[in-house]
Amino acid sequence: MKRSWFIGIDISKKTLDVAIYDPKLKKCRIHFKVENSPKGFREMVKTLKGECVKIDEAFLCMEYCGVYGLEIGFFLDGKIDYCFCAPLQIKRSLGISRGKNDKLDAMKIARFCYLLREELEPATMPNELMLSLKALMAERSRLIKVQTMDKTVLSELQSTLPESSIKRAQQRLIAVKADIRAIEKEIVSLIGQDPELQKTYKLLTSIVGISVVNATMMILLTNNFKGITDARAFACYCGIAPFEHTSGTSIKGKTKVSKMGNRPMKAMLSNSARSAIVHDPELRIYYKRKREEGKSHGTVMNAVKFKIITRAYAVINRGT
Structure with a gap:
């Protein structure tokens, strides 16, 4: 147009x-x-x-x-x-x-x-179900922060707190954990209302390391894999794809990932990678081999994250 x-x-x-x-x-x-x-x-x-x-x-x-x-x-x-x-x-x-x-x-x-008139693409608003999923994920994120704060209080400051404060923190933890479980159940229930989303969700959660929360986040960020259709582009968006840092003959920096990226998704992929190298024999062997070759833990974990992303896009594109 x-x-x-x-x-x-x-x-x-x-x-x-x-x-x-x-x-x-x-x-x-x-x-x-x-x-x-x-x-x-x-x-x-x-x-x-x-x-x-x-x-x-x-x-x-x-x-x-x-x-x-x-x-x-x-x-x-x-x-x-x-x-x-x-x-x-x-x-x-x-x-x-x-x-x-x-x-x-x-x-x-x-x-x-x-x-940027030649590059900008017209947007479309997400449907009501996607907005509800986004709201639930935001609520869960807030509760996780509360949970982390109370866990820190109980583990590091318990000796300095009165018994009443410790009891309230313990009660909050129980309530927050129950709320998080309820939110995750509601997320799965909402996804089940849309056949297309449900198919994507089942394909993603069939991959070792991808949980309910990770799958939902990927669906939201990619607009059910219609907005970001390429694994490399998604890795770049999350701050996982490595880039060169060189200029002429004077600057020869290390190839490294950019600090710009979606940090919540990157953190979730870190959890996925940790789970995958424990439960997936292929990725566990890959991790050990790269470490024996002298690669740093962070570099190998970043590569594992990228492998998880490529697997996600592979199952979505293949449909199985």
């Missing part, structure tokens, strides 16, 4: 700052503000049309900002092409800039939208 109008939207809790980039003038010529609500979205479309913007040739770009962007995403879905981009991607693609406010941010996003 032809793209002639490039619109940047800076999202905040209560308002949207909207800027229109003019390719002919090479700058943003219009800025306005609306409420972050259905009423504001309708007003935005009305204003765009009033500025002679052809809606079917418009492309909107927004920074990903979690729950504050859900409503506008659902409003735009199927009506106007749009995409959500990582704030860091926008910041680093535009070079040095001075000053920051909502208006400037909207203008920067609009310019970014124009500059």
Whole structure:
């Protein structure tokens, strides 16, 4: 579809700052503000049309900002092409800039939208079931943090605490563990409501090392393997794929993984790798062989994580 109008939207809790980039003038010529609500979205479309913007040739770009962007995403879905981009991607693609406010941010996003017009792909919002899964996973993550804090208190500070504090921490641990189990059961039940998701889930959990939580996280991050369709790309997204660090003859750094990546997924894959080298004979032999060759524990574990990812993509692509 032809793209002639490039619109940047800076999202905040209560308002949207909207800027229109003019390719002919090479700058943003219009800025306005609306409420972050259905009423504001309708007003935005009305204003765009009033500025002679052809809606079917418009492309909107927004920074990903979690729950504050859900409503506008659902409003735009199927009506106007749009995409959500990582704030860091926008910041680093535009070079040095001075000053920051909502208006400037909207203008920067609009310019970014124009500059990367050939690369940006239109987004689609996840369905209700996927959003529910995401909410459950977020709730589980919060409970895991509470569990970790109480375990730390009981293991390291028990001798300094009064008996009443220890008892409350123990009671919280019991309750939190029960809640985590209940959430995991609800996750499995929700996945079972969608035949396509259930098939993906069963294929993933058939791999040694991939648990209920790991499989669900992979499904969410890849949009059921429709968003990220390549194992290498997913490994890169998780911060597992190694990259060179060289320049000419003077810089010859080690090949290493980037610190940029989805850390929660990377941590889950670390758990998967630890489980796999214990329970999977093939990966256990591989781990021991590489260690005997002099490879560090971290390097070999990273390779095991990548093997788990490639296995996941292999079973999904094969369907068995």
